[in-house]
Amino acid sequence: MAKKNAVVLESGEKIESIGPWTIAWRKFKQNRVAMAGLIIFVLIVVAVIVIPPMLGYSVNDYDLSNPNLAPGGEHLLGTDKQGRDCLFRLFLGGRISIMVGIIAAVITVILGCTIGGISGYYGGKLDNVLMRFAEIVYSLPFTPMIIAVASTMLWVPQSQKMYTVSLLIGLLSWPGLARLVRGQILTLREQEFMQACEALGISDFSKIFKHLLPNVISLVIVNATLQMASAILTEAGLSFLGMGVTAPTPSWGNLMNLARDSYVFQNYPWEWMPAGLMCLLTVISINLIGEGLRDAFDPKELQ
């Protein structure tokens, strides 16, 4: 059975031509630490999807007769002040935290690529204006600004809070990526394949999005991964202060917020500690994946 992309020589020898994705994936697979990160992350994602429905609770399952139960028995991780199952809230919270990370990373990538791409391709005045704009956004103090803007958005219904948090993180995080993309595009647009594009009369839009940006995709993917990790951390911090996702919707951040009550903090550690550990584990695994990807895409490390 001949594989796709395989060339059979006259001597019967087979030469397989491999694309950049295959090379990257092979290198990634050899990187044990990165693979461990990937496996842990996949397990966490599967767990936050599968476990909440398996437990069969709902967000509003209060059981005021069983508050602050210690772990064990019917409630594996105990219950909180309102008698809600901590294990259920932990994994449901994981859904929210990871979702926030993904949405924020996607917004960052879209804005960063578009603005960086346009800026690098057109250059000149437009470049100047866009990069100034990036500098302004970059200079806004990140956490305080999100807190201040989040407090103007009190009218957002509680169930939609996770989207506003993701949006705010994304809107303030793109300048770094935009600068990177712009720098790459600046050198790419002088290359010969762009002259070919010119000769073929391709529109500017497809020149940027179809011909230039795919060349920086490895950079974007690595950046998006690391961005996702830091967005999860930001959400945790905001919700911990009570400015992000708010109860009854759980997130890892607002579960840790329970620790701000010093009695809960000292006596019921099962209510806040697992959320922090899960958050830590998730962010580590994403960072490991990101670094593995960076090495995998690095042409300097070709074997």
Added chain:
Amino acid sequence: MLKYVFKRILAMIPVLFIISIVIFGTVKAMPGDEVTAYFGAGSKVTQEQRDHVRELLGLDKSLPEQYVRWVGRMCTGDLGSSITLKKPVGTIIGDYVWNTFYLNVVSLIVALIFAIPVGIKQAVKKGTVFDNFWTVFSLLGISVPTFFFALVLIFFVGLQIPGMPINGMRDTMLSSFGYSSIFQEIGDIALHSILPVIVLAFSSFASFSRYVRNSMVEVINMDYVRTARSKGLKEKTVIYKHAFKNAQIPLVTLLGLYIPSLFSGAVILESVFIWPGIGKVLIDAINQRDNSLVMACLMFSALLMLLGNLLSDICYTLVDPRIKVDE
């Protein structure tokens, strides 16, 4: 060089101007009433008094007018006064910024003392158990939510050691009755800063040691390092004098970016440890709708950020003579 710096500072002015509009707009969009904040919620004051305060604070004017007044005053150095602390904002920032600065500087020094040797050793022993251990350790440092680490530290260390302060900067009893000597005061503050310094130093250690390691790895295989070795220099001289000199470049750039941020507080960490720093002031001001204090703190942080960028570019050109600025 001077011309370059001057040009960069001039270019900062329009950026700061736009940032001031964004900050003003955001703060004015925050719900809640400053006049209520002034009197404290639930206090019984007549409408007449409220109107008087409203006029005093300039809130009866239109928003653009308020903005112009705010910027105009800021240019003359008057940041307005805080309505909750009833003090000029400039004085408040001046008081609290040193608490933040002290905490950050101590943490930075502690972090660097460990990060530089560890990073260099990691690069020399690349791929060994030693290298892998510290790689994982520093990954932990950048992946852990700082406030979670702080909580865990308080839970497992602070609460277990009797007499270990877990929040604040000074002992309430001691500071209200007055310290008997300056040494007692220093000792008290030092004791209170143990836990926050560990947390802050851990996260900066993580990023600095990774930086040192990566730039050392790049330098260590260069030809000139081999030349130094073949001259018969001691391995220590080769690593610390010849190799590290070039590896310092990214480190110094990072430090340049870092220096101004020493004055801006870690909002979340300071509220966990109830450390009376600028970050804590900001979050309290946001919660109490103390608008002029919020705006001043935000502008202050933005200015520090811009200065950090400038300083890191300047450091870059100073450390590496191969780089020339285009003037």
